[in-house]
Amino acid sequence: MSEPTAVVHKLEPNKWIDNYSDYLFNYAIVRVNNHDLAKDLVQETFFAGLKSAKNFEGKSTERTWLISILKRKIIDYYRKINSKKGQAEVRMNFYEDGENEGSWIEERVPQSWENEAEKKIESKELHNQIDDCIDHLPEKYAMVFRMKTIQEFDTEDICKELDITPSNLWVIIHRARTQLRKCLEENWFNN
Amino acid sequence: MFKNFKITCDEATTICDKNQYGEATFVEKVKLQLHFLSCKICRMYTKHNTLLTKIYKKKAKSDRAQKATLCMSHDEKERLRKEFEKLSA
Numbered sequence: 001m002s003e004p005t006a007v008v009h010k011l012e013p014n015k016w017i018d019n020y021s022d023y024l025f026n027y028a029i030v031r032v033n034n035h036d037l038a039k040d041l042v043q044e045t046f047f048a049g050l051k052s053a054k055n056f057e058g059k060s061t062e063r064t065w066l067i068s069i070l071k072r073k074i075i076d077y078y079r080k081i082n083s084k085k086g087q088a089e090v091r092m093n094f095y096e097d098g099e100n101e102g103s104w105i106e107e108r109v110p111q112s113w114e115n116e117a118e119k120k121i122e123s124k125e126l127h128n129q130i131d132d133c134i135d136h137l138p139e140k141y142a143m144v145f146r147m148k149t150i151q152e153f154d155t156e157d158i159c160k161e162l163d164i165t166p167s168n169l170w171v172i173i174h175r176a177r178t179q180l181r182k183c184l185e186e187n188w189f190n191n
Numbered sequence: 192m193f194k195n196f197k198i199t200c201d202e203a204t205t206i207c208d209k210n211q212y213g214e215a216t217f218v219e220k221v222k223l224q225l226h227f228l229s230c231k232i233c234r235m236y237t238k239h240n241t242l243l244t245k246i247y248k249k250k251a252k253s254d255r256a257q258k259a260t261l262c263m264s265h266d267e268k269e270r271l272r273k274e275f276e277k278l279s280a
Contacts (some may be wrong), residue, residue: 013275013279014273014279016275017268017271017275021228021263021268021271022263025261025262026261026262027264029261031235035261039263039267039271041272042263042271046271046275047275047278050275050279052277056269076272079227093201094199094201101199102198102199102200102201102202103199103200104232105199109232110232110235110236111241111243112235113239119250120254121242121245121246122249125228126246126250127250127253127254130246130247136275148212149247149251150247150251150254151251151255152251153220155212166234170205170208170209171205173208173212174204174205174208174209177208177211177240177243178204179242180243181236181239184243185239189221
C-alpha cells in the first residue's frame with residue numbers, strides 16, 4: 001500500500017476573477033460595509049496574489065491562499081483608520097479626569113424616551129436612521145460595531161481578524177453604543 | 192468588602208454594553224447590580240440598551256437578507272478583468 005501523496009494545489013490566475021471575485025467581495029463587504037472599498041480590496045488581493053504567485057507552495061487551496069491575502073488587506077485597512085486622527089472623533093460621555101472621573105457629563109446624561117413604542121422597532125425609517133448614526137461614528141468604531149452587532153461575529157474572531165485585544169474591543173463597543181444611543185435619542189425617540 | 196465592587200458610571204455602562212452580547216462575567220454583573228442601587232441614570236441607560244439590542248438584532252436580520260444578494264456588477268468585473276490582464280501580460 002502506498003502512502004497517500006499530499007495534493008499540491010496550483011494557481012490559475014486567469015480564472016480568479018470568474019471563480020473568486022464574488023466570494024472575496026462578500027468576505028470583504030460584510031467587514032467593511034462599503035461597496036467601493038470592498039471592490040478595491042478584492043482588486044488589491046488579486047494584484048498582490050499575482051505578484052507573489054511564485055511564492056505559492058501549493059499547500060493550501062487557491063481560495064484559502066487568496067483569502068489570507070485579503071485578510072491582511074483588511075487588517076491594513078483597519079490600522080489605517082485606527083491611526084487617522086482628528087476626524088469625527090467620538091464625543092466623550094464621561095468625565096475623563098478630576099473628582100468626577102467616570103461620571104456622566106451633564107449634557108450627555110440619557111433622557112427618558114417619549115416614543116419607545118415597540119411597534120416602531122422594525123420600520124425601515126428606523127433602520128435608515130441607525131445607518132445614519134453609525135455613519136457618523138469614527139470609521140473604526142463603525143467597523144467594529146457593525147462586525148459585532150450587525151454581522152454578529154464572535155468577539156474572538158473579530159479580535160483575531162483586526163489584531164486587537166478583547167478589552168480594546170469592549171472599549172470600542174462601549175463608545176460606539178453610548179454614542180449611538182445618544183444619536184437615536186436625538187433623532188428618533190425624542191424627535 | 193464592597194469597596195472592590197464600587198464602579199463608575201463609565202465602567203457600569205461598559206459592563207452593560209458587554210452584557211448586551213451575553214459576555215459580561217458573573218463578577219461584572221454583580222458590580223453592575225450594586226451600581227444600579229444608587230444610580231438611576233445607568234438604570235435608564237440599561238433599559239434603553241436592552242431595547243436597542245432588540246432593534247439592532249432585527250436590523251441585523253434584515254441587513255443580512257439584503258446583503259446576501261450583493262456582489263460586484265458585471266461592469267465592475269469586466270473592468271477588473273482588463274486591469275488584471277494588463278498586469279499579467
